Amino acid sequence: MSPATDPLALLHEVFGYAQFRGHQQAIVDHVIAGGDALVLMPTGGGKSLCYQVPAIARHRAGQGVAVVVSPLIALMHDQVGALEEAGVHAAFLNSTLDAAGAQAVERELLSGRLVMLYAAPERITNPRFLAMLDSLHERGRLSLVAIDEAHCVSQWGHDFREEYLQLGQLADRYPGVPRIALTATADEHTRADILDRLQLGQARAFVSSFDRPNIRYAIVEKDNARAQLLRFLRDEHEGDAGIVYCQSRRKVEETAEWLVAEGISALPYHAGLDADVRRRHQDRFLREEGLVMVATVAFGMGIDKPDVRFVAHLDLPKNIEGYYQETGRAGRDGEPADAWMTYGLADVVNQRRMIDESTAADDFKRLQIGKLEALLALAESLDCRRQRLLAYFGEDISGAGQGGGGRWRCGNCDNCLNPPQRWDATEAARKALSCVYRFWQHSGIGYGAGHLIDVLRGKSTDKTRERGHEQLSTFGIGADLSEAQWRGVVRQLIALGHLASEGEYNTLALTDSARAVLRGEVKIELREPREPAPRTRSSRSRGAQPKVPRAASTLDAAGQARFAALKAWRSDVAKEHNLPAYIVFNDATLAQMAADAPDSLTALAGISGVGAKKLEAYGREILRVLEQVEMAG
Structure with a gap:
């Protein structure tokens, strides 16, 4: 494999990182080789690199453009902006483009100059757009299809989008083109749905840890x-x-x-x-x-x-x-x-x-x-x-x-x-269910949680007097518990399905499973309500500036000055390019610049997050900013 298409070399050249993380290397190698993949990786875990690096490698190998299915305009804009900043020719097709702008992107797509094109699922499955992809595929110029937020295809998932259902046709329409589906959240039902509906039965699954320890x-x-x-x-x-x-x-x-x-x-x-x-x-x-x-x-x-x-x-x-x-x-x-x-x-x-x-x-x-x-x-x-x-x-x-x-x-x-602290709420649960039973037995109707708690605690109100509920055998049997404790009991009984909340007024009724609780066959253990733990109040005044990022918190005074100057420079560049500041460089990269104080382009190139294009575009300006801070100090 030549350096131009070697994944690790690409990672460093384009994105400025020395190593892949977790499953990234295995995913990238698998997709570059033409394999299908299902990638489950937590937010912030680096999912985008899993298709961006293969897209660049396959484009350089003459295999054409990668199509990225993305459900949101904001995501398209950010991803394309970041790629262009890194020297990768990318574009999007969405409703923010006028007719002339869309036609210009389509010309770039058909010419083969684009490395990646981002579009929404309804755009990609449009007959006119599919005709363009057909043309690319016939010429061997469709390198891969990446389906981001793939959980949207599942009706069992939390964010189902009907337009995703049409993406399964891409498997039959473009045989031999690797497809990679990516998501940060999917239980077993949703994973099975993704594989089935996107026709990824032969895909290799890469499941990273879902833990976000920070x-x-x-x-x-x-x-x-x-x-x-x-x-x-x-x-x-x-x-x-x-x-x-x-x-x-x-x-x-x-x-x-x-x-x-x-x-x-x-x-x-x-x-x-x-x-x-x-x-x-x-x-x-x-x-x-x-x-x-x-x-x-x-x-x-x-x-x-x-x-x-x-x-x-x-x-x-x-x-x-x-x-x-x-x-x-x-x-x-x-x-x-x-x-x-x-x-x-x-x-x-x-x-x-x-x-x-x-x-x-x-x-x-x-x-x-x-x-x-x-x-x-x-x-x-x-x-x-x-x-x-x-x-x-x-x-x-x-x-x-x-x-x-x-x-x-x-x-x-x-x-x-x-x-x-925990407490055994079994007896309290039995009292609550018994009181609900008495409501229905006495009046033939149910009442809401607030009234139930008043009766249990023996609180005399207009409602308890008018309904005759102060004469019920359950009136006051829960006076030993606080209102907060009773809220917890009722909440848990509803959550467990022993109580049902019905109708416009959320009246409570017993379910079939309540019998086992009433007979004492089910143990109910709850957390004790508590006041929030005292916190150390921030010393910053209202309207203060955000905290110094952890990446910069260990810098000495000179390093903090360099970091502040680099942030100000980054802000100006971001405004000039109409980009969020983190797309120019993230805080961790600026903090490393501030800590190392590089004095040459070679030294700057060794900092994580500084790729070849950014080094060429910003390297001398960064060195100038650092030199000015040193002179001022």
Whole structure:
């Protein structure tokens, strides 16, 4: 193999990295050789290199252009911008191009000059576009097809997109062209669907660890969610970039307005906003530091911003795949990040109701309920969050953690850092179910969780008096427990399916499985509600600049000065090229420049992340910036 097509040589020449990570080398070699692949790799694990390096190698070997299926415009723009910066000729076809721009890209495609073309699945399966691919294939100029976010093809997954179903035809239409499907999240059902629907039965599967050790997972019981979020942001993430996920569009807008009123730079994002507004907000988030994006799950897929320091959920996601995908947008640069969520009884009720009231088939509903119950088990868990999260994807990390008190600990989730107290809630559960039974026996109708808790605790209200519920045998039998404890009991009973929440008013009713609990045959163990652990308050004032990245935190005073100067230079270059700053160079590369203070192009070329094209384009400017800092010092 010549140096021009050798994967490791390409990695260094184009991207400036000395070595592949994890399974990257094996994937790259397999695809260059013409093999199909299914790649499961966590967000930030380097999935894009798994098809970009083969695309470059096969193009240089005269095998033509690689087509990349990408579901989001923002991802296309960022990937193409980064490739062009690295000296790789790439383009995209999407709705942001006018007719003349689209025609220019099509000419480049048919000429064979393009190395990679990014397009959405509906564009790729359009008859006119397929005719162009047919022409390339007939001439041996279609080098590979990469299908990013491949979980979108699965109806069992968390982000199904019908247009992905048409991509299976590419297998029959372009035999001999290697195809690589990539995703960060897929359980066994979803993996099987990807292989089946994309006709990848002969593909080799590469499954990397799903662990993101730099992310700290924390889940707290909802009790004034806004106050909890504000405390989290001010105590731990003042001035940091992050994402706050909400379930509804209205809540997104109200939360963003409230954060701005509290002095936090925030923008809303949801599918109901005008397309230009969404694009403008997304561009600001990618290009500015310290912005908080408040969004529905419409925002996030394919967002490459590396310095997202936190992802917060104000509402419960639908399943663990969604939770993992969304939290994975934090800490792509490998530096410490937080995945924080607050959830409560209403979240459980709402999610169960949405499944129950959907028009889906019964088997699909059963699977979705199972997925929700797995997420609720994660939220209610008393043991390590990370271990439970990874076990969902079939990964056992119990041999890699810390032992203590007979329990495995990852050392970077709330349950491991501050182990919760647990209590046997079996008798309390029986009391709650018995009280619900008495409601139906007495009145022939059900009541909501709030009224149930009032009756259990013996709280006299207009409603308990008017309904005659103060005469029930269950009135006051739970006075020994707090309201927070009872919320936990009811929430868990709904999560486990022993209670059902019905109708417009979320009235509670017993299910068939409640009988076993009432008879004492099922043990219910819950976590003790607790106040948030005291945190070390940030010494930075409101509106302060973001923290110094970990990569630069060990620099001495002279190194910090070099790092600051390089960041300012990078910002100017990014604005000039209309790119996010991290596409020019990431923080880790700038930090290494600041630490090593290279004084020649040869020395600069040895820094990770400095490829040949960037060395040629920016090398002398970087040396000039470093020299000016030295002279000023």
